[in-house]
Each structure stands twice: as structure tokens, then as C-alpha cells.
Amino acid sequence: MTDQLGALTTIFTEFYYWVTVVLMFLIHVGFCMYEVGASRYKHHQHTLMKNTMLIPLVTVTWFFFGWWIYWAFPTGPGIAPSIMNESAALITDESTFSAKWYLANSEFMAINLGDHISGVFWAAFLLFSWTAASIVSGAIIERITTFAFGILAIAIGSCFWVIDAAWGWHFDGWMLKILGYHDAYASGVIHAIAGGFALGVLMVLGPRIGKFSSSGEPRNIGPRNPWLVTVGLFLIYTGFWGFYAACNIPIFDLGPEYGMEGVTYWTATNIYVTPTTLSGITFNFLMSLSGGLLAGYWIAKGDPFWTYSSGLAGVICASAGNDLYHPIQAMIIGMIGVVIAYKLHYWVERKFKIDDAVGAVAVHGYAGFVGLVICGFVLNGYPSSGYSVGAMWDGSTYASINPLGQFLGAIIMFVVLGLIPGYVIAKILSAFGKLRIPREVEIAGLDYEMMEDDKEAEKAVSSSTR
Amino acid sequence: MATVTNWIDHLSAKEVVGAVYPGAGSSETLLVVLGIVLWIGWHVLTGNSESEKLAKQARKRRGGNDYKSNITDW
Numbered sequence: 206m207t208d209q210l211g212a213l214t215t216i217f218t219e220f221y222y223w224v225t226v227v228l229m230f231l232i233h234v235g236f237c238m239y240e241v242g243a244s245r246y247k248h249h250q251h252t253l254m255k256n257t258m259l260i261p262l263v264t265v266t267w268f269f270f271g272w273w274i275y276w277a278f279p280t281g282p283g284i285a286p287s288i289m290n291e292s293a294a295l296i297t298d299e300s301t302f303s304a305k306w307y308l309a310n311s312e313f314m315a316i317n318l319g320d321h322i323s324g325v326f327w328a329a330f331l332l333f334s335w336t337a338a339s340i341v342s343g344a345i346i347e348r349i350t351t352f353a354f355g356i357l358a359i360a361i362g363s364c365f366w367v368i369d370a371a372w373g374w375h376f377d378g379w380m381l382k383i384l385g386y387h388d389a390y391a392s393g394v395i396h397a398i399a400g401g402f403a404l405g406v407l408m409v410l411g412p413r414i415g416k417f418s419s420s421g422e423p424r425n426i427g428p429r430n431p432w433l434v435t436v437g438l439f440l441i442y443t444g445f446w447g448f449y450a451a452c453n454i455p456i457f458d459l460g461p462e463y464g465m466e467g468v469t470y471w472t473a474t475n476i477y478v479t480p481t482t483l484s485g486i487t488f489n490f491l492m493s494l495s496g497g498l499l500a501g502y503w504i505a506k507g508d509p510f511w512t513y514s515s516g517l518a519g520v521i522c523a524s525a526g527n528d529l530y531h532p533i534q535a536m537i538i539g540m541i542g543v544v545i546a547y548k549l550h551y552w553v554e555r556k557f558k559i560d561d562a563v564g565a566v567a568v569h570g571y572a573g574f575v576g577l578v579i580c581g582f583v584l585n586g587y588p589s590s591g592y593s594v595g596a597m598w599d600g601s602t603y604a605s606i607n608p609l610g611q612f613l614g615a616i617i618m619f620v621v622l623g624l625i626p627g628y629v630i631a632k633i634l635s636a637f638g639k640l641r642i643p644r645e646v647e648i649a650g651l652d653y654e655m656m657e658d659d660k661e662a663e664k665a666v667s668s669s670t671r
Numbered sequence: 672m673a674t675v676t677n678w679i680d681h682l683s684a685k686e687v688v689g690a691v692y693p694g695a696g697s698s699e700t701l702l703v704v705l706g707i708v709l710w711i712g713w714h715v716l717t718g719n720s721e722s723e724k725l726a727k728q729a730r731k732r733r734g735g736n737d738y739k740s741n742i743t744d745w
Contacts, residue, residue, distance in 0.1 A: 247738040265710050269703065309706070310699035312690040319689030350725070352718040639718070646725055649733035654724075656741035663743045 214456055215321050221455045222325035228447025229332035233260065235440030236339040240346055242433030243563050245426070247650025248347045255346075255354050259338045262355050263362035267331045269309045271363035275330065277304035278371035285379035285600040288592060302377070329451040330370070333395055336448070338362035340399035341627075343563035345406055347413050348647050353634045360630050361402045361623075369398050369622045373614060376478050376590065385589045385597060385604030386614040389475045390452050390486070390524035392576035393618035400570015401623025404559065409631035410640060412560030414647055423554050426562070428510055438513040442494065445520060449490055449527075452476050453483060463591050479591045481528040492532035493523035496539030504547050511564070515543040518568040522546075522576035525611075526584050538579050546571040570623070574615045581611025 237256050244252040263271075277295045279287060286293045289300040297305050306313045306323075313323045338358035345354070373380040374394045380386035388394050417423055428434045453473050459480060460468035472480040497519015498512060505511030522542025523535040530538070550567035553559050561567065584606045588594045595602025597610060604610060634640040642651065650656070674688075674695040675681045681688070690696065 246742075262710075265706065269707060269710070309703045312695065312699070315690060315692050315695075315699075317689035318687060318691060350721060352714070352721050355714065355717075639722075643725055643729035645729040645732050648735045649728065649731070650738045653733060653738050653741070654728060656738055656743075659743050660741040663745055666745075 218455055219321040219325055222322070222329050222451065225447040225451035226325065226328045226332055229329070229336075229444050229451060231440045232332070232444030232448065233335050233339060235437045235442075235444060236336075236343065237437070238433050238440065239437030240343050240563065242430040242435075242437055243343070243428040244346050245429055245650075247652055247656070249652060250655055251351070251651035252346050255349070255351050256339060256342045258351065258355060259342060259358040259362065260335060262359055263334050263338050264331060266359045266363035267327075267334055268314065269363075271334060271367050272307045272314075272327050272330065273304045273309070274364065274367045275304075275371050275375065276302060276307050278368055279375040279377040279379065281372070281379050285382045287377050289377060296377070330367075332451070333370075333391070333448070334362040334366060337366040337395050337399040337402075340396070340565050340569045341403040341406065344403040344561045344565040345410055346562045347651070348641055349406075349410060350639060350642055353631075353640045356634060357402075357406060357627070357630060360626060361399060365402065365622045365626050366395060366398050369618055370394050373618070374476050376476070376592075379600070380610075380614055380617070381477065381589045382595075382603050383598055383600050384610030384614055385606045386610055387477070387580060387584060387587070387589050387606045388525045388577060388614070389477070389481070389528035390449055392521055392523075392525035392573040392580070393615055396521045396524070396569040396573030397577065397615060397618040398573075398623040400566045400568075400573060401619035402627035403561070404566045404570060405624040405627025405629075406631045407559050407561060407566070408557075408628055409635050412558060413562070414644065416560045417558055421555075421558065423558075423560075431509055434510060435513060438517065441517060442520075445517075446490070449486055450483065453481065453486070454478065455483075459591060475528045477590055479528075479588070486527055488532040489523060489527040489530055489535040490520060493519045493527065493535040493539035495519070496536035497522070497543050499536075500540035500543040501547070504544055511547065514564050514568045515547070518543045518546050518572040521569060522572040522579070524573075525576045525580035529584055529587060534583060538576065538583070541579065542572040542575045545575050570619060574619050577611050577615040577618070578608070581606060581608035 237253060240256055241249050241253050277297055279296060280293045282295045283293050287296055289296065289302060290298050296303050299305065305311070308314070313320050338361050341357060341361055342354065372378045373386045373388055413426065415424065416426060453475055455473050457472060457474050457478065459470045459472060459474065462478065473483055475481045494516050498516040500519065501512040501515020505515065519539025519542060523530060523538040527535055546567040549571045550561065550564055554561070585608060587606045588603065589606050590603040593602045594605060597604040597607065631640055672693045674693060675691050
């Protein structure tokens with residue numbers, strides 16, 4: 206950096222993403238508190254450790270291969286050509302945004318005086334990865350082995366969600382070009398896929414002992430500590446601010462980027478490099494949160510657990526189009542998502558005996574899916590990209606946003622990259638006897654021995670005289 | 672091992688080399704291999720110890736409320 210304005214722009218962008226990472230860390234703090242609050246006393250410490258250990262596991266695998274996948278896979282491969290090199294192969298050439306620079310042994314995957322952005326951008330996406338894995342974590346508490354969860358966390362956090370991000374979030378992604386897919390703040394790219402993945406795992410894992418009566422009626426289990434759940438969800442809300450900011454590019458000149466001769470247009474953009482403002486998405490974040498809370502309080506008849514979760518579901522449902530919606534549209538969409546997610550949760554629970562301990566499939570999966578579909582109608586006709594806009598199925602240009610493309614996109618997120626991989630990996634783990642803890646341990650409690658040791662220590666301390 | 676031994680020389684070069692970590696340009700692949708071995712090894716070690724621990728616990732056949740006698744006062 207040799208001129209001051211260029212240096213300020215670069216270092217501002219670097220600091221911007223760094224701050225989003227710190228804020229997003231609170232999402233994980235919130236998930237840990239929430240899960241422990243929702244679990245029973247005899248499983249607390251195991252629940253906490255399970256969710257905590259996804260941090261290092263997803264981080265190291267994100268470093269080894271996850272980040273590379275994001276930059277290599279936008280073309281499919283083989284589905285639509287890249288706008289950078291006009292090839293439909295994996296993007297591993299010498300072009301500026303090639304995956305080649307993000308191999309784990311690249312000099313840009315380390316301290317590099319010539320690169321102020323790669324590390325913070327890598328970390329922002331990594332925090333999205335933790336979120337995806339943590340969504341799955343909550344649904345399966347109290348009966349999964351830590352080993353199995355570690356494998357599943359890596360699969361969703363460092364592999365499947367990043368494939369969908371390359372396809373539907375990357376500015377060169379084939380889903381933008383062929384389907385006109387639009388998902389600015391990740392209704393599908395994070396939430397629908399993680400919810401679908403959790404559902405796939407739950408189908409194999411089965412319910413907690415005692416969740417269903419002999420006649421098949423579901424029973425309520427917890428939450429044991431509503432205050433921990435409350436603070437946890439508030440922290441997730443807080444971290445979500447960072448998530449929204451991290452989905453934007455803070456400062457960008459779109460004129461030369463779009464090839465507009467002589468035009469200079471500095472703006473913030475969304476992940477697709479189309480213009481939006483941090484100010485505008487702040488309206489929509491808060492209005493969709495409010496819509497979710499209002500609808501959740503109404504439909505759950507004031508139940509705090511569902512009301513808080515509904516605030517989150519409201520934001521998740523509106524997120525696909527929150528870069529363009531009017532705030533009242535965002536609020537109404539948030540409300541619709543909550544009602545559908547709540548109703549679907551109980552219908553699926555009764556009909557298929559699915560025990561989703563924290564409602565993660567509903568809050569993230571169903572609300573995210575519905576949000577994508579609604580976005581297709583409300584934003585029908587908007588360009589999915591600022592680059593050359595063409596027709597659906599074209600592949601070499603970008604289709605406009607449309608209901609069919611969004612619906613197909615939702616299926617790809619929830620079912621193809623979420624539910625199916627979750628189900629298959631869980632089946633494999635189950636076949637090796639590695640998925641579920643023994644029945645006797647589940648009944649006694651995963652923390653039994655730790656608690657017994659603590660009791661012995663307490664006895665020894667209280668009986669000592671010096 | 673040091674990639675930079677004099678910052679004035681380093682920053683006044685015609686083309687400043689960005690990678691400044693120890694072993695830049697020669698050690699990255701080895702470090703990645705080492706990292707992957709540690710990662711896989713962690714799964715093997717913790718997976719085995721968890722299986723043993725769960726099997727041992729399962730043999731004791733405790734009741735669903737037995738943990739309550741282990742709740743500490745501190």
C-alpha cells in the first residue's frame with residue numbers, strides 16, 4: 206500500500222470484517238448457553254463440551270479444505286461457466302479469485318504483508334461454519350456421541366454448507382446464473398441447509414428415551430434452565446448483527462466493476478456485489494426480529510422458549526431478501542415464517558416421531574426454506590447480480606430472481622445438501638455403532654461419573670480438618 | 672529459519688515479499704501434513720477413549736434418578 210486513501214480503504218475493510226468476527230463469536234456463546242439451558246442436569250457438561258469442540262474441529266478443517274471449496278466450486282463444477290475464466294471446471298487457475306490461493310499451503314493462508322483481507326474474510330466465513338454446525342448440535346443433544354457429532358460438524362461446517370455457499374452465495378455461483386437464486390443474509394445458505402441436515406441426522410438417531418409415550422404421544426422435556434436459554438438467545442440475536450454485517454462488502458466502487466464507462470459509484474454491497482446499505486438492512490433486521498417475536502408470542506400463547514426462538518426465526522425467514530425489502534415487508538415475512546415453522550414442528554414431531562430438542566429444524570430449516578420461497582415472489586424480477594442479466598437456464602448470464610428458481614434453490618439447500626448428506630452420514634456412523642450412546646448411559650446421564658467424582662471430592666474436602 | 676533479519680532491507684526492496692513467517696516458501700506443505708496428522712490422530716484417540724468410557728459406564732446399569740445423590744452443595 207503506497208497511497209493513503211488506498212491504505213485507509215483496505216485497512217477499514219480489514220477492521221470491518223475483524224469486528225464482525227468478534228460479534229459473531231457471541232452467536233457461539235449464545236448457542237452454548239442455550240443448549241446447556243435446554244438439556245437436563247445429568248447431561249449438562251457433555252452438552253457443553255460437544256458444542257465447544259466443534260470450534261477447533263471446524264476451524265482446522267476449514268483451514269485445510271473448507272475455504273478452498275468455496276473458491277473452487279462456484280461453477281458446480283460442470284454446470285455453468287465462470288465469469289472469470291469462462292470455464293465450467295473447478296476454479297483453480299491463476300485468476301484473481303481462484304481457489305489456488307486458498308490451498309492450506311498457500312502463502313496467503315498466513316501472515317502476509319501484501320494481503321490484509323484473506324484472513325479476516327476466511328474467519329468471517331468460518332464463523333458462519335460454526336453457526337451451521339451449532340444449529341445441528343442443539344437438535345441432537347443428550348444421546349449422540351461426541352465422536353459422531355465431531356464428524357457431522359465437520360461435514361456440515363467445512364463441506365456441505367460451503368458447497369452451497371459456492372453455488373448460491375459466491376458472485377460467480379451457478380445458482381445465481383441458472384436459477385436467479387438470491388439469499389443475501391443466508392435464509393437457505395446457512396439456515397435451511399443446517400436445519401435439513403439436522404433433520405436427516407434425527408431421522409437416524411431417534412428420539413430421547415421418554416420423549417414419546419407408548420401410544421406415541423410426545424412429551425415435553427425441559428428446558429431445565431429458562432434463564433440460560435433466554436440469555437443464550439439474546440446473545441445469538443446480538444451475534445446476528447455481526448452476521449449481517451459480515452455478509453456485506455463495506456466499501457466498493459461498482460462503476461468499474463460492472464464495466465460502466467466513466468461511472469464511479471462507491472457503496473456497500475451485499476455478498477453478490479449488488480448495492481445495499483448497512484443502514485437499510487438495520488431497518489429490516491429489527492423489523493423482521495419484531496415480526497417473529499410478535500407472531501411467536503401469539504402462536505405459542507406466550508411460551509418464552511418459542512417466543513425467543515421465533516424472534517430468530519423471523520429474522521431467518523426474511524434474511525433472503527432483507528437487502529431489498531421494505532421494513533414492513535420484512536416484518537410480515539418474519540411473521541409468516543414463524544407461524545409455518547411452529548405448526549410444522551409439531552406436525553412433524555407427532556407424525557414422524559422426530560425429537561428435535563431445541564426446535565432447530567423448525568427455526569432454521571423450515572423458516573429458512575419458507576423465506577427463500579417468499580423471496581422469489583416478493584423480489585420477482587430483480588436482477589440476481591449486477592453483471593450481465595439474462596434468462597433462466599441460460600448459464601452464461603445471470604437470471605433474474607423468480608419464484609421457481611427460489612423454490613428449486615430451497616430444495617437444493619434443505620434436501621440435496623442438507624437432509625440427504627445428514628441422513629447418509631448418520632446411517633454410516635450408526636452402522637459402525639458410533640452414532641448413539643448406550644441406552645444405560647442415556648438413562649443414567651452422560652455426566653454421571655463426573656458428578657460422582659465431584660461428590661467424592663466434596664465429601665473429602667468437607668470432612669478434612671486442615 | 673528467520674525469513675526477515677532486517678526490516679529496513681526487507682521493506683526497501685524493489686518488491687516487498689509479503690510472507691514473513693518462519694520457513695516461508697519452504698515449510699508450508701510439511702506443516703499442512705503435520706496438521707492433518709494431528710487432526711486425524713485427535714479423532715482416533717478421543718474416539719477410542721470415548722467408546723471405552725461409554726462401555727464401562729453402560730455396564731453399571733444405573734437408574735434415571737441415581738445422579739441426584741451426586742449433586743454437590745458447592
